[in-house]
Amino acid sequence: MITNKFANQVAIVTGAGQGIGFEIAKQLSLAGAAVLLNDLSAELADQASGTIKALGGNCHPFAGDASDIGFIQQMVDEAVRRFGRLSIVIANAGITLFGDFLNYPAASLQSVMNLNLQGSFFLAQRAARQIIAQKTGGSILFMSSVTGHQAHQNLAAYGMTKAALEMLAKSLVVELSQHQITLNTVAPGATLTERTMEDENYQNTWARITPMGRAATVEDVANAVLFLVSPDARHITGQNLIVDGGWTAVSTSPY
Template structure:
């Protein structure tokens, strides 16, 4: 039996990140699960531990904080001896019209979405370089990096940036056997989106395939890109949106 893969996943207390963690654990993975909210981290770790497969440890905190990044790396190496996979999933969305968008909101979106992704990837890639056995890194982008969406200029900019980061890192990391890709979900049913009672019905009408994505839909695609089945894929973004970006109807009419 092959040695289990060791993964770090940020923003994984619920939603897409949690479902990716679940997919890795049920396939025998050893996971360091991070979320900003301590209660969500603890609950996610407890639930995944009950599966009786793989291993999971929690690490609460701001994934863009240098100290938290260092802790994530140390937990993986200290408990499992290595790092094979990283999912930079943590991110924030601060809505606002372009003409009135504050500098503070802009800087926070970039700090978390771009900075957190960049520096966790840097830290993990340094470990993977030492290991000399390659690795797989995945960024969570968004369809808003491909099509305009009202009140999301800063967020869209940050997600387009991480897709370009994935492409650019091919130059430096591919020779080390480290693959870097991104996944761009469209409308997805999560704890956050389903707080809007009209979300599912609205996006079922706007999505050509007839429904928004489930977190499982996104996790299945993420699992593929992380796995050895995608061993010849790097620098790419996989859009998982039920066809929305092909026609891009707006929920605002």
């Protein structure tokens, strides 16, 4: 990472209280960006922001529901009020609700759609309006998943939303490129996070079936994200970058 590569940039990262989102927020902040760190949990947002500040980063917590359209506008407004502008948006917040298709409840589908799709769509919309008004250009990135590329047991709803996010990024290229806004997605495979490590078999299972011999770390995914929102990727838009150690090349089932 080049120090200060993101100097004078302002970023919003949703779902960043822990895991991949936290690592993205941390790396952006330590590379010079001012970061508005969102999480549904105020406790996690405060802890994550405090950790980043202790490392020397410029980070402010902003807890709330990233699927709520009113709150999304508040996030954008707060980033501008606190830091003066908005440059980068990482729509990382998402929910995974497992369930077999034949018995999948409507409430679960609505929850997955609300956060993964509605939240990402309207965060991009409200951020784009702000960036266009600034006439500065910027970057918007959606967090996809390998389940948007390969079928995965009991994840029909989740995989559907992740595939949709990749199409959304491509569609927005048509509308936002004239404003010098890039739209990309990153699709992580199995990644070691606080949540996934609750499964005691997770690390060994994915090490066994991943060609590179291990699951991804949060640093692996964050590195890909930071590249796509950096000046180095200013002519890359409408693209998806898979970070899975080669798993989608072979697609061995963990079951």
